[in-house]
Ligand SMILES: C[C@](O)(CO)[C@H](O)COP(=O)(O)OP(=O)(O)OC[C@H]1O[C@@H](n2ccc(N)nc2=O)[C@H](O)[C@@H]1O
């Protein structure tokens with residue numbers, strides 16, 4: 276038997292850090308949503324007790340460092356599954372981009388294996404398992420649009436934002452999430468974005484207010500360390516994107532655009548600046 280799952284990329288419409296916790300993680304308040312850029316994951320049952328990962332992408336680990344491998348191992352251990360699985364990852368989401376590519380693959384693996392092995396695991400339990408793999412995984416299990424609190428695992432689903440185009444651009448640098456959180460001075464954040472403002476924009480279906488409400492406190496760290504991310508933001512705004520923000524810990528910057536007529540110009544303008552550019556829609 277074979278099952279397929281799509282693993283979409285996430286963006287953070289707002290990301291606030293409240294304080295650093297005793298366990299080393301940061302208490303966050305975020306609004307996350309998904310975009311129509313997705314990895315495709317194929318899972319095929321194997322009679323032998325083994326997990327095999329393959330991918331067309333040459334630049335991700337295929338051993339136990341792969342988050343899809345970790346998801347499969349976790350489900351096998353917890354539910355005492357003796358069969359093995361062959362997992363093929365058709366990667367479309369850029370790696371280490373701030374778009375939760377690995378987390379979404381892990382979440383899709385949890386959903387897919389639940390079906391493949393007919394385990395009947397309820398969604399909240401899949402999310403609890405996901406939290407053991409990474410802070411973004413519980414959100415990726417269900418997707419949609421949600422407020423995330425705690426270290427990212429406490430989720431409150433909300434209405435989708437007004438439909439628009441999303442231009443994603445990733446400069447060719449590697450940013451470590453742990454490093455960015457590690458360098459954040461949580462007690463000295465200059466400007467906290469507001470959940471209420473984004474929620475109000477969504478409730479009123481006001482694209483302009485949504486663009487005004489975008490904010491990510493991790494930008495303070497990443498933009499100082501990597502001036503090319505700041506330049507990319509400025510470039511996107513100059514080209515006419517109506518709201519521009521870094522996603523997660525970066526380095527991907529996204530621009531929200533309401534009118535299709537503007538998309539090609541912004542896309543082409545950015546292609547002169549960096550290679551990894553995508554024009555997609557929100558997944559609403
Ligand atoms: C930046 C975001 O992607 C925004 O959605 C997430 O907050 C991070 O999610 P993630 O990559 O799944 O993060 P994890 O794999 O759980 O953690 C990576 C590292 O980031 C730091 N980390 C992560 C989440 C959090 N709330 N506080 C943290 O301080 C920790 O040092 C942790 O060791």
Ligand SMILES: Nc1ncnc2c1ncn2[C@@H]1O[C@H](COP(=O)(O)OP(=O)(O)OP(=O)(O)O)[C@@H](O)[C@H]1O
Pocket residue numbers: 334335336340341342343364369370371372373374375376377378380381411452523524525
């Ligand atoms: N299935 C996977 N796909 C991509 N990267 C993976 C995968 N499994 C493990 N990794 C490793 O995880 C690291 C982070 O990759 P990923 O694409 O998940 O980052 P990210 O988009 O910044 O995540 P986040 O937004 O959750 O912080 C990379 O160094 C990569 O080698």
